[in-house]
Amino acid sequence: xxxxxxxxxxxxxxxxxxxxxxxxxxxxxxxxxxxxxxxxxxxxxxxxxxxxxxxxxxxxxxxxxxxxxxxxxxxxxxxxxxxxxxxxxxxxxxxxxxxxxxxxxxxxxxxxxxxxxxxxxxxxxxxxxxxxxxxxxxxxxxxxxxxxxxxxxxxxxxxxxxxxxxxxxxxxxxxxxxxxxxxxxxxxxxxxxxxxxxxxxxxxxxxxxxxxxxxxxxxxxxxxxxxxxxxxxxxxxxxxxxxxxxxxxxxxxxxxxxxxxxxxxxxxxxxxxxxxxxxxxxxxxxxxxxxxxxxxxxxxxxxxxxxxxxxxxxxxxxxxxxxxxxxxxxxxxxxxxxxxxxxxxxxxxxxxxxxxxxx
Amino acid sequence: xxxxxxxxxxxxxxxxxxxxxxxxxxxxxxxxxxxxxxxxxxxxxxxxxxxxxxxxxxxxxxxxxxxxxxxxxxxxxxxxxxxxxxxxxxxxxxxxxxxxxxxxxxxxxxxxxxxxxxxxxxxxxxxxxxxxxxxxxxxxxxxxxxxxxxxxxxxxxxxxxxxxxxxxxxxxxxxxxxxxxxxxxxxxxxxxxxxxxxxxxxxxxxxxxxxxxxxxxxxxxxxxxxxxxxxxxxxxxxxxxxxxxx
Numbered sequence: 001x002x003x004x005x006x007x008x009x010x011x012x013x014x015x016x017x018x019x020x021x022x023x024x025x026x027x028x029x030x031x032x033x034x035x036x037x038x039x040x041x042x043x044x045x046x047x048x049x050x051x052x053x054x055x056x057x058x059x060x061x062x063x064x065x066x067x068x069x070x071x072x073x074x075x076x077x078x079x080x081x082x083x084x085x086x087x088x089x090x091x092x093x094x095x096x097x098x099x100x101x102x103x104x105x106x107x108x109x110x111x112x113x114x115x116x117x118x119x120x121x122x123x124x125x126x127x128x129x130x131x132x133x134x135x136x137x138x139x140x141x142x143x144x145x146x147x148x149x150x151x152x153x154x155x156x157x158x159x160x161x162x163x164x165x166x167x168x169x170x171x172x173x174x175x176x177x178x179x180x181x182x183x184x185x186x187x188x189x190x191x192x193x194x195x196x197x198x199x200x201x202x203x204x205x206x207x208x209x210x211x212x213x214x215x216x217x218x219x220x221x222x223x224x225x226x227x228x229x230x231x232x233x234x235x236x237x238x239x240x241x242x243x244x245x246x247x248x249x250x251x252x253x254x255x256x257x258x259x260x261x262x263x264x265x266x267x268x269x270x271x272x273x274x275x276x277x278x279x280x281x282x283x284x285x286x287x288x289x290x291x292x293x294x295x296x297x298x299x300x301x302x303x304x305x306x307x308x309x310x311x312x313x314x315x316x317x318x319x320x321x322x323x324x325x326x327x328x329x330x331x332x333x334x335x336x337x338x339x340x341x342x343x344x345x346x347x348x349x350x351x352x353x354x355x356x357x358x359x
Numbered sequence: 360x361x362x363x364x365x366x367x368x369x370x371x372x373x374x375x376x377x378x379x380x381x382x383x384x385x386x387x388x389x390x391x392x393x394x395x396x397x398x399x400x401x402x403x404x405x406x407x408x409x410x411x412x413x414x415x416x417x418x419x420x421x422x423x424x425x426x427x428x429x430x431x432x433x434x435x436x437x438x439x440x441x442x443x444x445x446x447x448x449x450x451x452x453x454x455x456x457x458x459x460x461x462x463x464x465x466x467x468x469x470x471x472x473x474x475x476x477x478x479x480x481x482x483x484x485x486x487x488x489x490x491x492x493x494x495x496x497x498x499x500x501x502x503x504x505x506x507x508x509x510x511x512x513x514x515x516x517x518x519x520x521x522x523x524x525x526x527x528x529x530x531x532x533x534x535x536x537x538x539x540x541x542x543x544x545x546x547x548x549x550x551x552x553x554x555x556x557x558x559x560x561x562x563x564x565x566x567x568x569x570x571x572x573x574x575x576x577x578x579x580x581x582x583x584x585x586x587x588x589x590x591x592x593x594x595x596x597x598x599x600x601x602x603x604x605x
Contacts, residue, residue, distance in 0.1 A: 125501040132498040145492040
């Protein structure tokens with residue numbers, strides 16, 4: 001019996017020794033990023049941050065957790081809304097803490113694995129670094145990095161999840177960035193009607209087909225597929241808002257010629273992501289078309305491509321609108337995989353109400 | 360006997376975790392200690408100083424990165440010190456001590472960057488002294504704040520009479536990273552474990568090729584021309600102390 005105790009003690013001792021070194025032998029489950037056929041190689045370095053089921057789930061929890069903001073009111077998902085293709089729905093300027101406005105209309109964040117720099121001014125050069133900007137901006141989440149880390153490290157559930165996903169005992173900025181990246185990287189939008197037509201799985205109806213042809217002639221230079229942006233920064237001839245005084249790319253590059261240049265937005269899920277423009281000044285697609293076809297002289301510095309506007313008839317605008325609606329990806333929008341778990345549970349319960357008792 | 364075997368196997372299991380605690384061989388090291396001065400006076404956060412423009416100022420915060428160290432031995436051989444990144448915080452004497460693993464040979468000069476190399480600026484989120492949580496990183500315009508000085512001055516027209524210089528930028532014509540080489544000639548024979556004293560003269564932030572006026576420029580918070588002007592000034596802040604402290 002004594003010897004049994006000794007053995008037991010040794011087993012416990014061994015366990016403690018393993019735990020102390022932080023080498024939890026809990027296996028994570030690798031996830032492979034979907035790279036749609038014909039798309040380029042992703043720009044993100046997955047070797048530095050291999051996708052795992054645990055990492056993506058943790059990233060999703062953080063994405064929807066207002067713990068990242070100073071007063072616990074704003075999460076990433078507050079402005080990057082699933083039902084708007086992960087852009088801001090119906091609000092010209094995205095909202096921040098203290099009932100405030102941010103400086104811009106948050107863009108959709110699908111297909112980020114292929115993007116090399118981030119923000120409408122391209123100021124951020126690594127996806128992992130991207131969340132630090134909204135977290136620390138005074139008019140967005142208003143927190144400090146150390147403040148967020150302190151809150152997360154106090155939370156036993158988060159500590160455990162970070163340990164499982166990244167093997168760390170203490171959460172640092174690096175793991176926070178990596179976890180959020182993992183979730184965002186998993187948002188690959190490639191199942192819109194347009195994609196299915198290109199894969200030969202569906203057919204455009206006539207207005208969509210005509211719109212597609214007009215798009216190829218008049219829009220595709222700045223909005224080439226598969227991302228429907230060339231990722232460049234261009235001055236679309238919009239005068240700066242007097243209050244915001246947002247100079248766009250010039251803020252980053254310090255170059256005069258970059259004044260009022262903003263990133264060409266992706267048109268994926270564009271039908272859902274209104275309003276439009278970097279400050280959301282255009283309420284509808286119609287407003288955007290009107291801006292581009294307006295033939296009045298453009299301000300100095302406007303992109304040469306847009307200097308004289310784009311000739312568009314009412315008929316063409318109708319067909320283009322039909323085509324742009326084919327870029328809506330219903331597998332991204334309101335997909336439970338990309339929604340907060342809490343919301344998924346709630347929706348499940350709600351559905352149960354309508355079931356027959358015998359079900 | 361069977362139990363003895365089990366115990367032996369269990370002890371083997373214990374080994375790998377223990378190995379993590381194995382101490383590395385203590386190689387020969389070069390010890391450097393950063394000692395702040397201001398002009399010909401010792402530096403202190405409690406004292407005020409006067410710059411070349413005649414402005415009185417007091418420093419409340421002064422931090423800078425020293426990185427990518429290498430040493431040249433008297434035999435002409437150069438050696439890079441891998442992963443050498445240090446965040447010097449003048450308010451924290453522990454951060455002012457630098458230890459570099461070098462060979463047991465006479466050193467002719469030390470070389471380092473005042474700032475962080477461009478590759479590390481864009482490599483994603485780093486740890487330790489390079490963690491953005493240390494407050495030396497711009498989140499809205501990717502890159503490290505290479506050096507930071509904050510304080511108050513009667514000349515400042517900012518709220519609280521404050522001035523604040525956050526110097527950064529690593530790309531193209533925004534680059535403020537300075538390459539510095541200092542020769543150890545004249546330094547008395549370095550005794551083992553006795554540190555080399557690297558004097559850091561904070562007055563050089565203001566006085567230099569183009570004197571900085573706090574009244575005219577109380578703030579610098581982005582890469583660009585002003586950041587470069589200040590970096591041009593402060594790049595000559597370092598010297599090696601040849602005579603020991605009295």
